[in-house]
Amino acid sequence: MSDPAAFESRLEKRSEFRKQPVGHSRQGDFIKCVEQKGGAQNKLV
Structure with missing residues (x-):
């Protein structure tokens, strides 16, 4: 618990x-999670 954040x-x-x-x-x-992965793939393509 050393990290308060x-x-x-x-x-x-x-x-x-x-x-x-x-x-x-x-x-x-x-x-x-799926949307983020899909968005990342779309940006690469």
């Missing part, structure tokens, strides 16, 4: 998980 981001993630169902939030993260 990492600790704060963990707390934010925890509060987000409480607001949303775990499956929904995981699905959202997955979609974001």
Whole structure:
């Protein structure tokens, strides 16, 4: 816990998980990841 920024981001993630169902939030993260990868590939092409 030497890094306060990492600790704060963990707390934010925890509060987000409480607001949303775990499956929904995981699905959202997955979609974001796919979109980012797709966007990067489109830029390369």
